Amino acid sequence: MNGRADSETPPGIAEEGHVEAAGVPDDDEGAEAARATDDDGDDPAEVARRARWTASGSGALLTLAGLAASLLRLTGSSPALVPAAYALGAAVCALAAVLGARGHTRRALWLLIAGVMVMALGDQFD
Known part of the structure; x- marks a missing residue:
């Protein structure tokens, strides 16, 4: 966004006003599944x-x-x-x-x- 009032909302920003992570759903099940498939998920x-x-x-x-x-x-x-x-x-x-x-x-x-x-x-x- 360039700060102008007539600029469009980027597709990564949801309607409710929060930013979704790229490719990660907002619900708990989807976030947990994304963490399980993470490459460096080691403790x-x-x-x-x-x-x-x-x-x-x-x-x-x-x-x-x-x-x-x-x-x-x-x-x-x-x-x-x-x-x-x-x-x-x-x-x-x-x-x-x-x-x-x-x-x-x-x-x-x-x-x-x-x-x-x-x-x-x-x-x-x-």
């Missing part, structure tokens, strides 16, 4: 729970992998910096697992990335 609490489990599970898995690699490199003939880098990366991933379990999933993601990068950097010294 926000369930999404947060899955994010916490994913962050803490990934952190624990990467921690175990880093500790195993550190122990394997420690028994070999590699420089001392290599197992230390794997152990440090595993410690960072363990911190990420703890933060992820507490709900700080964004920080946990970045710490997981940093921990894997430390492990990869340590692998370059071998």
Whole structure:
């Protein structure tokens, strides 16, 4: 609408003076059916729970992998910096697992990335 008094009412505005959602009926049954077919109809609490489990599970898995690699490199003939880098990366991933379990999933993601990068950097010294 351009503000003129003689402009037409757009088709989305009903006679009673309220705006209907695009394609969603005004009655309770239609609105409930539209919510059931919504693409992102996940419960926000369930999404947060899955994010916490994913962050803490990934952190624990990467921690175990880093500790195993550190122990394997420690028994070999590699420089001392290599197992230390794997152990440090595993410690960072363990911190990420703890933060992820507490709900700080964004920080946990970045710490997981940093921990894997430390492990990869340590692998370059071998």
